[in-house]
Structure formats: structure tokens, C-alpha cells
Amino acid sequence: EVQLVASGGGLVQPGGSLRLSCVGSGFTFNTYWMNWVRQTPEKGLEWVANINPDGSQKTFVDSVKGRFTMSRDNVKNSVTLQMNSLRAEDTAVYYCAGWGAGNYWGQGIVVTVSS
Amino acid sequence: DVVLTQSPLSLPVTLGQPASLSCRSSQGLVHPNGNTNLDWFQQRPGQSPRRLIYHVSNRDSGVPDRFSGSESGTEFTLKISRVEAEDVGIYYCVQYAHWPHTFGQGTKLEI
Numbered sequence: 001e002v003q004l005v006a007s008g009g010g011l012v013q014p015g016g017s018l019r020l021s022c023v024g025s026g027f028t029f030n031t032y033w034m035n036w037v038r039q040t041p042e043k044g045l046e047w048v049a050n051i052n053p054d055g056s057q058k059t060f061v062d063s064v065k066g067r068f069t070m071s072r073d074n075v076k077n078s079v080t081l082q083m084n085s086l087r088a089e090d091t092a093v094y095y096c097a098g099w100g101a102g103n104y105w106g107q108g109i110v111v112t113v114s115s
Numbered sequence: 116d117v118v119l120t121q122s123p124l125s126l127p128v129t130l131g132q133p134a135s136l137s138c139r140s141s142q143g144l145v146h147p148n149g150n151t152n153l154d155w156f157q158q159r160p161g162q163s164p165r166r167l168i169y170h171v172s173n174r175d176s177g178v179p180d181r182f183s184g185s186e187s188g189t190e191f192t193l194k195i196s197r198v199e200a201e202d203v204g205i206y207y208c209v210q211y212a213h214w215p216h217t218f219g220q221g222t223k224l225e226i
Binding site: 045046050061095107 | 176207216221
């Protein structure tokens, strides 16, 4: 069974940091582009960042550049989104998603940035 | 950024009847590798998005054949031949030909 299990969400104050993690199983993780996508009622779905299968290429949406970083560990089948200098507008449900021969999504995790 | 405009935003349908959802792109979506990078997703209430169609017209494994995708220039269409109750949800098109990858605003399918 294919699974992507995300963790690390929660409530954080503006300017704070959070680290989201996602572990995959049941598919060939090291052949998939891994992505973070977020969703809010106001803006809908927004692609935040992605990383290529070997981790050598990373891309970020402009609104998070310089604040978010992404990495992967193909031994542990995991991907991480490090979120720094968080703002209220980063409040969203965050999904990790794998794009490759198939397409797999984890359960959403809630990130709330508020004082 | 590429803007994907979906219509209608809300689509009331009758069980057993067909439905047609539109997604118009502000730019061409052909990737240098020759694929057209436009997919369709379904999001049922309370669930994560699920991909139905990739590269315009290819159904994912396990997707019923009542779902089909097509294109005409920069206009893309998802058709459901006969709507079933389990099809209720929001349908999104997404492009990944250009960065940032972008989603349409969604079409809410209601029975």
C-alpha cells in the first residue's frame, strides 16, 4: 500500500520556525519528484516547493524564497520542509505529494501562524 | 505566472447525466519533452486531492472510464459521462509546464 505520512504541523508565532516531514512507503521513492502544496479557503491550492529525485534541483514559489528550504533523504524515504520567518499568510493545510510514475498525496497537516 | 481559469465554479448535476468542466490556460503547456503538462484532480470533502487524469487525457490507475480529458489549444476539458454520487467534490486542473506550477480555482460538482 502506498503511503505518505506527514508530520510537524502546529501553531507558531509570526517570525517563528516549523519543520514539516513526510515519509513515503510502497513506491520507488527515489524516482519521484517530491512536492509541498498548501491549501487555504481564500487562495485554494498553491504549489510551494519541489525537489527532483536525486535532490540536486529545488524550486520554491516566490513568496517563500529565502525563508523555506527543502531536502530529501532517499535512504529514509523522507522529505523535509524547513519553514523559517513564518508569516500569517503561511497559515494553511500543507500536503506532501509525490509525482512520478504515479501520483501520491499525504494527509494534510495544519500550520497556523498566529500570535 | 500561468493562470488557469476554470468554469463553471459550481456545477449542479443530475445523477446519471454527463458533466463537462473547463480549464483555460493563459499560456501553452507543452513541456520541452513534448508532453502537455496539465492534470486533473478530484478533492472529495475532507480528503486530500487525488489525480484522475495526467498529460491531458491519460487516466490514472483505478480511475473509472467515465472520466475523460481532452484539449483544444489552451482550453482543456474534463468530462464525466455519467455522474455518480461518489463524484461529488471539487475538481482542479493543474499545470506543471512552467514554474511556479499553478492550480485552477476549482469547479465544485454538486448533485
